[in-house]
Amino acid sequence: MTNEPIKGPASYFPSIEKKYGRPIAEWTALVQGRLPAKHMELVAMLKQEHGMGHGHANAIVAYVLAQDKA
Incomplete structure (x- = not known):
């Protein structure tokens, strides 16, 4: 186990969970359920439907789409 800081999209996860009160697994599942929508369509959905x-x-x-390509 390393003490390196988390980088990239995952660095936002603690503040997302705190601010919106739902675990990241729920948010990623929500986005995955809307695939194959485009990146900005998914961003707009989270903003408009969930106030993010x-x-x-x-x-x-970005995190979900990167996982999908892996």
Whole structure:
């Protein structure tokens, strides 16, 4: 186990969970359920339907799409 700081989209996860009161697993499942929508369509959905800020929505979508490509 390392003490390196978390980088990339996952670095937003603690603040997303705290601010919106739902675990990241729920947010990622919500986005995965809307695939194969485009990146910005997914960001817009999180913003419009769930009141999420742009940076937080973008981080979740980027994370899900990166996992989908792996």
